[in-house]
Amino acid sequence: MFLEPLLTGITLGGMYALVAMGLTLQYGVARIMNLSYGEILVAAAFGVFWLFTAAGLNPLLGLAVVVPAALVISWLIYRILLLPLVRRAKTRDALEVDSILATFGLLFVVQGVMLVIFGGAYYSYSFLAIPVNVFGVTIAANRLLALAFAAVIGLGLYLGLTRTRAGTALRAVAVDPVSAQLVAIDVRSAAAIAFALGGGLVASGGVLVSMFLTFNANIGVVFTMKALIVVIMGGVGNMLGALVAGLILGLTETFVATWIDPGLTLAATYTIFLIILLVRPQGLFGRSGR
Amino acid sequence: MKLSLPVKLLGAAALVALLACVPMVADSYRLSLAISLLNYTVLATAWALFSGPTRYVSLATVAFFGIGAYTVAVLGEVLAWPLVLLIALGIGTVVALIVGLATLRLSGVYFVIFTFGLAELVRQLVTWFEVNITRTLGRYVFLDITTDQIYWQLLGLTVLVFVAGILIRRSRLGLALRVIGDDEMVARHIGINTTAAKVALFVLSASFMTVCGAIMAPRWTYIDPAIAFNPVTSFQVLIMALLGGVHRLYGPLLGVVPLTLLFEFLLANFPNHFSILIGIAFMLIVYAIPNGVAGLAEKLLKRQKKESAP
Numbered sequence: 001m002f003l004e005p006l007l008t009g010i011t012l013g014g015m016y017a018l019v020a021m022g023l024t025l026q027y028g029v030a031r032i033m034n035l036s037y038g039e040i041l042v043a044a045a046f047g048v049f050w051l052f053t054a055a056g057l058n059p060l061l062g063l064a065v066v067v068p069a070a071l072v073i074s075w076l077i078y079r080i081l082l083l084p085l086v087r088r089a090k091t092r093d094a095l096e097v098d099s100i101l102a103t104f105g106l107l108f109v110v111q112g113v114m115l116v117i118f119g120g121a122y123y124s125y126s127f128l129a130i131p132v133n134v135f136g137v138t139i140a141a142n143r144l145l146a147l148a149f150a151a152v153i154g155l156g157l158y159l160g161l162t163r164t165r166a167g168t169a170l171r172a173v174a175v176d177p178v179s180a181q182l183v184a185i186d187v188r189s190a191a192a193i194a195f196a197l198g199g200g201l202v203a204s205g206g207v208l209v210s211m212f213l214t215f216n217a218n219i220g221v222v223f224t225m226k227a228l229i230v231v232i233m234g235g236v237g238n239m240l241g242a243l244v245a246g247l248i249l250g251l252t253e254t255f256v257a258t259w260i261d262p263g264l265t266l267a268a269t270y271t272i273f274l275i276i277l278l279v280r281p282q283g284l285f286g287r288s289g290r
Numbered sequence: 291m292k293l294s295l296p297v298k299l300l301g302a303a304a305l306v307a308l309l310a311c312v313p314m315v316a317d318s319y320r321l322s323l324a325i326s327l328l329n330y331t332v333l334a335t336a337w338a339l340f341s342g343p344t345r346y347v348s349l350a351t352v353a354f355f356g357i358g359a360y361t362v363a364v365l366g367e368v369l370a371w372p373l374v375l376l377i378a379l380g381i382g383t384v385v386a387l388i389v390g391l392a393t394l395r396l397s398g399v400y401f402v403i404f405t406f407g408l409a410e411l412v413r414q415l416v417t418w419f420e421v422n423i424t425r426t427l428g429r430y431v432f433l434d435i436t437t438d439q440i441y442w443q444l445l446g447l448t449v450l451v452f453v454a455g456i457l458i459r460r461s462r463l464g465l466a467l468r469v470i471g472d473d474e475m476v477a478r479h480i481g482i483n484t485t486a487a488k489v490a491l492f493v494l495s496a497s498f499m500t501v502c503g504a505i506m507a508p509r510w511t512y513i514d515p516a517i518a519f520n521p522v523t524s525f526q527v528l529i530m531a532l533l534g535g536v537h538r539l540y541g542p543l544l545g546v547v548p549l550t551l552l553f554e555f556l557l558a559n560f561p562n563h564f565s566i567l568i569g570i571a572f573m574l575i576v577y578a579i580p581n582g583v584a585g586l587a588e589k590l591l592k593r594q595k596k597e598s599a600p
Contacts, residue, residue, distance in 0.1 A: 033399060035406070084577065096399055097347060101532070101576045104525070108569025116562055221521070225407045232400060263418035270411050273404075274392055281396060 003137045005258040006251070011139075011147045013250020015209055018150040019223060020230035020242040021157060022201030028174040028237025029194030031092060032082055032099040036107040037227060038220030040199055043110060044070055044206030045215045046118060052125050059127050060149075063207045067200050074199025078192045081106070086188070107220070114217035124214040146208040153204055157197075158239055170194055174237040202227075229273045235283030245284060248272065309445055313438040321437055327550050328444040329506055333523075334531040334542035335451045336498035339458070340491045342536035343467035350389070350405035351527045353412045354382050354496045356518035358503025360416060363429040363513045371435070375504050382500025383493055385412075390489035413519035420515070428514035435508040443505045451498055455539040458494075463487060525568070526553065533575045534583055544583040 019041065026034050047069070048062035057065070085102055089095035128142040161167035172180040173190045181187050205223075209215070230249055234241025249269060256268040276284065312324050333351055341348055361378035369377070393404045420427050458464045466487045469477040477484050503518075510517065526549070534545030549571075556567050579586055 033402070081573075088580075093345075097345070098576065098580075100347060100399075100402055102573055104528075105569045105572030105576060108525070108565050108572065110569075112563060112565030112567075112569060115565055222410075225403075225410070228403045228406070232403060261418065261422070263414060263421065266407070266411055266414045267418075270407065277396055277400060278392065281400075 003135060004139075005254045007134060007137055007139050008143070009251035009254035010247065011143045011212075011250070012254060013247035014147045014150045014154075015205055015246075016226055016230050016249050017243045017246025018154050018208070019202055019205040020227045020234070020246050021154060021239055022198035022205070023227040024198075024231045024234070024237055024239065024242050025170070025194045025201070026198035027231060029170050030078065030082075030191035030198075031086075031095055031177075032078070032103070032191075032195060033096050034195075034198070035100055035103040035224055036110055036220075037103075037198075037202055038223035038225075039107055039110040039114075040070060040074070040220075041202045041206035041209070041223050042114065042215060042217065042220040044203035045210035046114060046123070046217075048207045048210055049123055049125055052127065059207060059211055060145075063149075063204060066207055067203050070203030071196045071200040075192055075196035077106070077199070078195040082195070083188070083192075086191070107224075111217060111220060118217050120216060120218060122214045122216045125210075127211050140212060142211040146211050149208055150205070153201070154243065157201065161239065166193075171237075226269070229269060233273060233276050233283055235285040238283070238285045241283055241285030306445065306449055310442065313441050318437070321441060323550075323554065325437070325441050325444060325506075325509070326554065327546060328441065328448055329502060330527065330530055330546045330550050331543055332444065332447050332451055332502045333499055333527045334534065334546050335448075335455065335539070336495045336502070337527050338531045338534075338536040338539075338542045339451070339455055339498075340488075340495035341531070342541075343464070343471045344488055344491065345471045346394070346488070346492075347402045347528070348405045348492075348495075349402060349524050349528065350408040350496075351499055352519055352521060352523040353405075353409040354386065354499035355503035355506075355523060356409065356412065356416075356515075356520075357382050357385060358500035358505075359507040359510075359513060359518045360503075360515075361500075362433075362504045362507035363431050363518070366431055366433050366507065371433075375501060378500055378504040379497055383497050386493040386496030386500075387489065389496075390492040391485075394488045394492060395485050409519045409521055409524060413515045416519075417515045428512060430512055431507055431510060433508045437509075440505060440508060444502070447498065447502060447505065452539065454494065454498075458491070459539065463490065467491060522568075525572070529568075529572050529575060533579065535586075541583075544587075 023034065023037055026032050026037070044066045047066045048059050051057040051062045051065065052059055081102065082099060085098045086095060089098055128140070128145060130141045131138045132141045132144060134144070161171055169180070169185045170190055170193065172183070172185055173187055173194070177187050180190070202223075226249060230242055230245045233248070234243070234245035249272070252268050252272055253265045256265050260268075313321055316324060333355065337348065337351055340346065358378045361381055362374055365374050365377060389404075389408065393401050396404075417427065458467075466477065466482045466484075469480070469482060470484050470487060474484055507513065530545040530549045531542040532545065533549060534543060535541030552571070553568070556564055560567060
């Protein structure tokens with residue numbers, strides 16, 4: 001009873017890390033606290049579900065359709081809905097509060113649209129649900145595949161952010177938007193790109209999660225909450241922090257569910273969240289002075 | 291036009307007396323509408339009591355409301371009514387104290403995130419407790435409390451919220467909170483114990499919400515964690531307070547009245563599209579009226595005064 005939850009926990013943690021990386025881009029670079037984040041994940045899951053059941057499209061090919069769509073939609077959301085708030089905000093705190101409230105409304109609209117189309121029922125589809133033996137533990141192939149894809153996407157993002165000029169510019173905005181402007185970085189377009197990238201990441205998370213989890217129109221809030229917790233635990237804007245915190249969360253949930261009680265996973269998550277915040281308010285890898 | 295204090299008090303007393311007569315003249319539909327209005331007035335005013343001056347956005351309203359309602363569901367038939375209300379008040383206060391002490395030292399955004407999930411957390415704990423310890427999920431509430439009595443109790447609670455709001459505004463605590471809202475760093479430098487002030491007000495605001503939930507519980511005959519901790523309540527209260535304006539004590543009321551009526555109408559006519567419409571309403575408010583109706587009205591009044599002055 002140790003290896004199995006360990007493997008499941010790593011898969012789940014990998015998903016959380018991937019999803020949180022997108023949120024840390026949106027919050028760290030674009031300074032938008034996006035409460036409708038999980039809704040994009042669920043929308044992507046429904047999108048790939050629809051492509052798979054209606055058009056017979058392989059979910060991994062669906063990734064190539066859904067993720068670019070999410071990139072474009074997120075970019076539009078930033079340009080149309082959020083830019084007026086950015087212009088209006090006098091301080092960073094004001095923008096944070098305004099973005100929380102606006103994306104809150106967006107959460108309800110997206111959720112409502114999905115409820116009208118799909119209802120409140122749970123959905124899942126069967127894709128590669130073949131048992132595979134890893135180190136003497138049986139695990140479904142779709143989980144392993146999802147984990148592999150999450151690792152590839154995460155690594156690609158990490159390399160893109162650390163090894164390219166554009167990635168460095170994004171990180172510079174995350175560290176200090178005012179100084180970034182001084183070295184000729186267009187902060188607003190960087191913010192729009194980061195917001196779009198975040199949307200693409202969470203959509204890829206949604207596609208991968210839909211391969212092995214059941215989902216419904218109301219579940220987005222849960223993912224938003226967990227992504228936020230991971231981002232804050234890891235330190236805002238820190239990719240490595242998101243990875244470590246995501247794994248911690250995934251492992252904690254799985255072990256609490258198998259060893260103690262599945263009904264207490266959220267309580268465990270919150271306890272860890274609170275402890276980390278009280279001991280290190282800046283997050284595990286965050287810089288102090290925030 | 292400045293009114294003297296005795297005139298104001300007399301006016302307020304007359305208004306309350308007039309409102310107390312509502313159950314005698316209203317039919318059952320209007321009475322239930324009046325109860326909704328009072329319910330949201332208490333919740334939104336209590337929310338603004340804390341969030342207005344401190345600018346900490348709390349999304350935990352329904353956590354406390356649900357605690358109150360659930361206490362009644364568990365103890366309502368066992369103990370006398372005033373005692374049940376007191377116990378609910380006690381539980382709500384303790385939970386608020388724990389949450390406040392743990393989170394209010396953190397920066398505002400972390401507080402939003404924590405309260406965002408608090409209702410969900412409490413709901414999961416209550417569900418876990420009911421399933422594993424008492425082995426019942428969902429309870430029936432059969433109490434000897436009439437709709438009229440619920441209305442009067444809520445009216446009393448409304449008066450208490452407003453009295454508390456007025457007293458706080460005139461006290462040192464109110465001044466301290468306004469300084470915190472303007473600049474927390476400055477507040478700390480001039481020797482205000484910011485954590486203590488925030489926790490005190492958070493607890494007070496939460497205790498009103500808890501008692502409100504307890505009073506409302508007999509409105510439902512059946513209650514389960516999903517009903518008691520329905521997150522939509524927190525959102526509705528937030529929208530109402532924001533629409534009305536949180537920087538005046540009467541501000542939330544200006545949002546409660548139109549939005550309660552609007553929600554009632556939407557829920558009755560477009561139950562399937564309720565979520566979309568409430569989201570759109572929310573965004574419109576955030577974009578169009580950032581300071582609420584009260585802020586807008588004051589701005590217009592000021593402009594008018596300026597124009598009429600020579």
